[in-house]
Amino acid sequence: MSRDGVLHQDVKPATLGVVRAAVFLMWIAVVVPDPLSFLAELPPTMNHPLGVFGLVPDEAWRRLLEPGALGAFKAVLVGLLVLAALGVRPYRSIALATALLLTVHQALLRGFTFDNHEELGLLVCTYVLVLFPSADGFAWPRRRAPCSPPGLYSAALLAMATFLLLPYAGIAAHRLAFAAPDVFLGDSLPAWIASLHSLDRDGSGFGLWLLGHPTVVPALKAGFLVTTIFELLAPLCLIMPRVRRVWIAVVVSFHVLNWFTLNLFFWQNALLVLLVVTDTEAWVSHARRIARWILPRGSKGLAANHTPLTGR
Amino acid sequence: MLVPVALHPAVRRTFRGLARPRLAALGAMLILTLAGQLALDARSFPFVGWHMYATVRHGDVTVYEYDAVLRSGAKVAVVPGRFLGPESADRLMEALRRQVERVRALDEGPRAGAAWREHEQTLRALAGRYDREHPEDPVASVLVSQRTVTIRSGRKLPRQLLWTVELR
Numbered sequence: 001m002s003r004d005g006v007l008h009q010d011v012k013p014a015t016l017g018v019v020r021a022a023v024f025l026m027w028i029a030v031v032v033p034d035p036l037s038f039l040a041e042l043p044p045t046m047n048h049p050l051g052v053f054g055l056v057p058d059e060a061w062r063r064l065l066e067p068g069a070l071g072a073f074k075a076v077l078v079g080l081l082v083l084a085a086l087g088v089r090p091y092r093s094i095a096l097a098t099a100l101l102l103t104v105h106q107a108l109l110r111g112f113t114f115d116n117h118e119e120l121g122l123l124v125c126t127y128v129l130v131l132f133p134s135a136d137g138f139a140w141p142r143r144r145a146p147c148s149p150p151g152l153y154s155a156a157l158l159a160m161a162t163f164l165l166l167p168y169a170g171i172a173a174h175r176l177a178f179a180a181p182d183v184f185l186g187d188s189l190p191a192w193i194a195s196l197h198s199l200d201r202d203g204s205g206f207g208l209w210l211l212g213h214p215t216v217v218p219a220l221k222a223g224f225l226v227t228t229i230f231e232l233l234a235p236l237c238l239i240m241p242r243v244r245r246v247w248i249a250v251v252v253s254f255h256v257l258n259w260f261t262l263n264l265f266f267w268q269n270a271l272l273v274l275l276v277v278t279d280t281e282a283w284v285s286h287a288r289r290i291a292r293w294i295l296p297r298g299s300k301g302l303a304a305n306h307t308p309l310t311g312r
Numbered sequence: 313m314l315v316p317v318a319l320h321p322a323v324r325r326t327f328r329g330l331a332r333p334r335l336a337a338l339g340a341m342l343i344l345t346l347a348g349q350l351a352l353d354a355r356s357f358p359f360v361g362w363h364m365y366a367t368v369r370h371g372d373v374t375v376y377e378y379d380a381v382l383r384s385g386a387k388v389a390v391v392p393g394r395f396l397g398p399e400s401a402d403r404l405m406e407a408l409r410r411q412v413e414r415v416r417a418l419d420e421g422p423r424a425g426a427a428w429r430e431h432e433q434t435l436r437a438l439a440g441r442y443d444r445e446h447p448e449d450p451v452a453s454v455l456v457s458q459r460t461v462t463i464r465s466g467r468k469l470p471r472q473l474l475w476t477v478e479l480r
Contacts, residue, residue, distance in 0.1 A: 211466030
């Protein structure tokens with residue numbers, strides 16, 4: 001429950017543990033299907049390291065960009081992700097190593113192509129999970145009692161929500177400052193729909209179909225403006241429950257609609273919004289009650305990991 | 313938007329109770345987030361600028377398509393999403409688009425040669441992924457075409473072949 005309408009004011013260790021497991025499972029879903037060794041088949045001249053990775057010597061890149069090295073890198077990363085999702089001890093060291101490898105992984109993928117945002121919200125939330133005792137609950141092996149002050153778990157989820165919401169406001173502020181009103185009134189949205197359909201020739205083609213119905217296009221443009229306004233309001237979700245409820249509905253719908261119209265699905269962001277911009281404590285408590293009802297008594301599984309709430 | 317959140321007593325109370333190292337780490341992340349958005353962009357990766365859908369566009373658009381001609385003579389679309397994760401496939405399509413535009417812009421000279429080789433190797437790598445799954449009928453060449461898409465109707469005009477990359 002939240003005091004003063006502020007998000008995440010009474011978070012239990014198990015709730016943060018559920019979020020930890022979900023975040024690292026999402027990473028597994030990102031990393032496992034993508035053949036990292038493909039980078040070794042691309043021309044090395046495509047690699048333009050980003051940020052501090054520009055300081056890494058060329059020789060180090062050459063050694064890493066061998067199929068065997070990339071395969072080993074991915075195997076270690078997936079192993080660490082599984083351990084971090086389970087909350088295995090020593091959690092802090094495992095989570096830190098996982099976050100470092102994920103950063104290298106994401107920088108590599110972008111260095112070869114271009115710097116987009118698809119997994120970056122998830123990456124920053126992962127950093128927050130490293131900083132906090134995120135494996136005090138919902139972890140294997142089971143912890144007897146958390147030794148951290150209870151407010152830490154609330155701070156962790158509040159920090160994750162903050163870092164997830166801030167970029168939405170940044171996007172909207174930039175768009176309104178540098179491109180309004182032309183970007184909403186002119187051809188920009190139809191042009192993006194027309195060009196982004198080519199990202200995936202197996203895609204639905206729904207965006208192009210919509211362009212063929214001129215009466216729908218003004219509604220899409222109006223939706224674009226409304227979404228931008230909601231993006232600008234994003235930080236208010238932290239302190240205003242009514243804004244939060246409408247915001248979640250608008251922004252999750254926006255992400256799903258983008259999937260069909262622009263062939264772009266920021267599913268990590270959509271899931272993170274549902275995970276940490278909602279009353280996580282309430283729905284995790286509901287889920288645990290259901291799990292207790294379904295699972296037999298005395299089950300030692302993760303769902304039955306009832307961590308006591310009073311620290312020692 | 314940030315001021316009412318930053319000044320809210322419950323938010324301040326939640327973060328005030330944190331130990332200094334943790335608070336310093338969160339503060340550094342916050343500074344990097346704002347610096348990435350306002351000035352540093354990709355230089356502060358992974359805290360980068362978020363500037364999506366903020367460029368005004370006009371008129372119909374040109375898209376590029378890649379089709380593989382197989383050794384049997386059959387033609388299939390080259391779709392990175394069939395071999396890579398969806399995020400990597402999106403990024404590779406954008407990288408290919410930039411390669412095509414660079415090759416077309418440079419036209420001649422040594423830099424054009426380097427841009428062409430990079431483009432050719434990228435398509436070769438993609439074709440290699442196709443061949444792994446279809447060794448019985450591998451890729452012989454890749455056709456790179458452009459199409460205009462009319463934004464008033466969503467109609468795609470016929471393909472115009474730009475060039476063929478022979479892989480045999």
